[in-house]
Amino acid sequence: xxxxxxxxxxxxxxxxxxxxxxxxxxxxxxxxxxxxxxxxxxxxxxxxxxxxxxxxxxxxxxxxxxxxxxxxxxxxxxxxxxxxxxxxxxxxxxxxxxxxxxxxxxxxxxxxxxxxxxxxxxxxxxxxxxxxxxxxxxxxxxxxxxxxxxxxxxxxxxxxxxxxxxxxxxxxxxxxxxxxxxxxxxxx
Amino acid sequence: xxxxxxxxxxxxxxxxxxxxxxxxxxxxxxxxxxxxxxxxxxxxxxxxxxxxxxxxxxxxxxxxxxxxxxxxxxxxxxxxxxxxxxxxxxxxxxxxxxxxxxxxxxxxxxxxxxxxxxxxxxxxxxxxx
Numbered sequence: 001x002x003x004x005x006x007x008x009x010x011x012x013x014x015x016x017x018x019x020x021x022x023x024x025x026x027x028x029x030x031x032x033x034x035x036x037x038x039x040x041x042x043x044x045x046x047x048x049x050x051x052x053x054x055x056x057x058x059x060x061x062x063x064x065x066x067x068x069x070x071x072x073x074x075x076x077x078x079x080x081x082x083x084x085x086x087x088x089x090x091x092x093x094x095x096x097x098x099x100x101x102x103x104x105x106x107x108x109x110x111x112x113x114x115x116x117x118x119x120x121x122x123x124x125x126x127x128x129x130x131x132x133x134x135x136x137x138x139x140x141x142x143x144x145x146x147x148x149x150x151x152x153x154x155x156x157x158x159x160x161x162x163x164x165x166x167x168x169x170x171x172x173x174x175x176x177x178x179x180x181x182x183x184x185x186x187x188x
Numbered sequence: 189x190x191x192x193x194x195x196x197x198x199x200x201x202x203x204x205x206x207x208x209x210x211x212x213x214x215x216x217x218x219x220x221x222x223x224x225x226x227x228x229x230x231x232x233x234x235x236x237x238x239x240x241x242x243x244x245x246x247x248x249x250x251x252x253x254x255x256x257x258x259x260x261x262x263x264x265x266x267x268x269x270x271x272x273x274x275x276x277x278x279x280x281x282x283x284x285x286x287x288x289x290x291x292x293x294x295x296x297x298x299x300x301x302x303x304x305x306x307x308x309x310x311x312x313x314x315x316x317x
Contacts, residue, residue, distance in 0.1 A: 047280075047284075047289075050285075050287060050289055051289040053287075054228070054236065054287050054288070054289040055289075057228075057236045058227050058228060058236050061235060061236060115235075116230075116233035116234060116235065118230075118233075134223065134226050135226065135227070137223050137224075137226065137227075138223060138224065138225065138226035138227030138228065139227045140227075141223065141224035141225075141226075141227055142224075142227035142228060142290065144291075145224070145289075145290035145291040145292070146289055146290065146291070147291075148291045149280055149289055149290075149291055188221075188224060
């Protein structure tokens, strides 16, 4: 069965993970198993924890933003299903980032009790999707700006993997809005 | 060195090309560039990063209720065109320990455009209420 025929993202991910040695989990396992103590003791490890925590804060905000969209009653299928899939992937990112921060000896940031979203400006499905698209665009830029800062190349690889996922979110949301899904050859 | 159009576009996109004379700052280009900031910032409210309304003339680390890094709180920076441009070029190098873990905006034209947009936005209804 091909990746595209999988009925769920979990099944698809299992197939993907089983079929390739060059996946995020390899980098994560290597980091978590062997290099965490060394990284935690170094200046670059401290800096890496800060980068991860900033990314974690943004992921937690994205999860809350998709929850707002889901509860707005403005999203119809298939947009609602897409939003929930994307939220689930942000949850996976947040879980990975939090566990890595802990392994590096840091304290993961927690979700805020409340977030300041412009809920009063969301009056249609297009408003919600546009709001999500802007967040995803920003996330792509944020990861792009974080990748070169990591002292640990495995973490840079993991961040690049998340960047790719969130760029796909952005493209799909743009497509749903009737915009060119991939507006340029480079992201910035 | 002769640089092809495609390569030049790539270098510009990644901020690696700096040998080009600067044009006048353009707030419209800056607004498009502000999309990069929107992972963490908004004009009128705090997110992962602090709000940008009221930025010019504000002392760094002084938005009430926002949880800044110690290094930002201790800095004596007042945000203006010059200090913003310096910081945005390489936040981590300029202020090690800042929670703005972003490689920066190395292209001076892009920084000028972005700052022009932030100045324009600071006078917009989003900020003037």
